[in-house]
Amino acid sequence: MLNRFISLSPLIGKGSRGFQGPALLSKRQSLLKSGAKNKTMSAKPFKVLITHPEVPQSGIDLLKENCELVRVESVPTNRAELLQKIRGVDGILWGGHEALNAEALDAAGPQLKSISTMSAGIDYVDLDEVKRRKIPLGHTPTVLDNAVADLAVGLLIAAGRRFHEGRKKIETDKWENYHLNWMLGQDVRDSVVGFYGFGGIGQAIAKRLSGFDIDQVLYTTRRRVAKDIEKELNAKKVEFDELLAKSDFLVIAAPLTAATQGVFNATAFNKMQKTAVLINIARGKIVNQNDLYDALKSNRIFAAGLDVVDPESLPPTSKLLTLDNIIILPHIGSATNRTRSDMATIAAHNVLRGLAGERMLSPAY
Numbered sequence: 461m462l463n464r465f466i467s468l469s470p471l472i473g474k475g476s477r478g479f480q481g482p483a484l485l486s487k488r489q490s491l492l493k494s495g496a497k498n499k500t501m502s503a504k505p506f507k508v509l510i511t512h513p514e515v516p517q518s519g520i521d522l523l524k525e526n527c528e529l530v531r532v533e534s535v536p537t538n539r540a541e542l543l544q545k546i547r548g549v550d551g552i553l554w555g556g557h558e559a560l561n562a563e564a565l566d567a568a569g570p571q572l573k574s575i576s577t578m579s580a581g582i583d584y585v586d587l588d589e590v591k592r593r594k595i596p597l598g599h600t601p602t603v604l605d606n607a608v609a610d611l612a613v614g615l616l617i618a619a620g621r622r623f624h625e626g627r628k629k630i631e632t633d634k635w636e637n638y639h640l641n642w643m644l645g646q647d648v649r650d651s652v653v654g655f656y657g658f659g660g661i662g663q664a665i666a667k668r669l670s671g672f673d674i675d676q677v678l679y680t681t682r683r684r685v686a687k688d689i690e691k692e693l694n695a696k697k698v699e700f701d702e703l704l705a706k707s708d709f710l711v712i713a714a715p716l717t718a719a720t721q722g723v724f725n726a727t728a729f730n731k732m733q734k735t736a737v738l739i740n741i742a743r744g745k746i747v748n749q750n751d752l753y754d755a756l757k758s759n760r761i762f763a764a765g766l767d768v769v770d771p772e773s774l775p776p777t778s779k780l781l782t783l784d785n786i787i788i789l790p791h792i793g794s795a796t797n798r799t800r801s802d803m804a805t806i807a808a809h810n811v812l813r814g815l816a817g818e819r820m821l822s823p824a825y
């Protein structure tokens with residue numbers, strides 16, 4: 461009966477999975493444009509909590525057709541409000557990055573059938589707890605690949621070509637371009653670009669960089685990517701040590717897990733080239749920040765560009781901010797209007813599909 465009311469299969473293709481790479485992007489784009497035109501019902505059988513007041517209207521409009529919406533109003537999220545409003549809901553669109561754990565699931569109650577985050581990374585979710593309760597969980601990878609990839613390319617050039625340091629030179633009246641070797645940076649042309657993690661975001665970055673005449677893409681992942689993707693992107697899977705040794709630019713694009721936490725530490729930096737540039741658009745905790753500070757301060761590596769740090773917010777007193785050879789952004793990889801709206805659309809579809817007992821568009825497990 462539930463399926464009859466809110467099945468999205470005709471709209472999004474039964475069993476369709478989340479985006480797996482550039483090849484499938486066009487399919488996702490047409491999905492997003494198609495919108496959801498479900499049959500309007502007189503009674504709304506589901507109660508869905510929206511945990512953040514700024515979830516874009518695209519997602520709200522989809523959900524409100526068939527669901528009674530309950531909304532958290534506070535920003536940053538007031539946990540007490542969330543825990544009170546979560547009681548008795550059937551579905552949740554988890555709009556922020558606050559802990560989705562046993563406390564929240566207990567407060568919701570056993571009728572909870574469907575949750576989607578509005579993020580690609582789900583390191584703030586207690587996944588074991590969600591799985592144990594057999595609650596379908598969705599997330600929103602892929603729709604943010606392009607926005608994050610654009611930002612990563614920006615960071616890579618900004619760090620390699622010393623944008624931040626250049627700006628400081630002007631501010632401190634140290635414009636010394638009468639020196640021929642002043643402010644020289646690293647070429648992207650003919651460089652080896654390494655990826656630690658090579659999913660949709662990594663591949664979207666590599667695709668963009670092919671326009672910069674790079675020499676080769678290397679990547680380290682658990683599983684090899686499809687051969688046609690390797691061919692298209694001139695990419696080769698290598699062991700971590702080779703990645704460290706050969707990359708001129710090394711981009712971290714892997715999820716934060718127990719296995720990836722702290723992997724970029726002093727040992728790793730000591731295996732990198734002195735001219736190497738490190739980019740992190742994934743999660744701050746993958747990098748040991750003290751070791752990164754030392755590596756940059758001693759010019760053990762050339763520069764770093766970070767969109768993610770640990771903790772977030774980074775305190776303004778952080779010693780990282782005293783360095784010239786680092787550029788740091790406040791985790792804005794997916795922060796474009798269109799991407800945020802697409803994320804809300806996919807999250808809403810996930811929630812609706814979970815409520816209908818159907819496979820989510822982007823299941824997280």
Ligand SMILES: O=CC(=O)O
Pocket residue numbers: 578579580581582604742793794
């Ligand atoms: O970092 C952003 C995300 O995981 O969506």
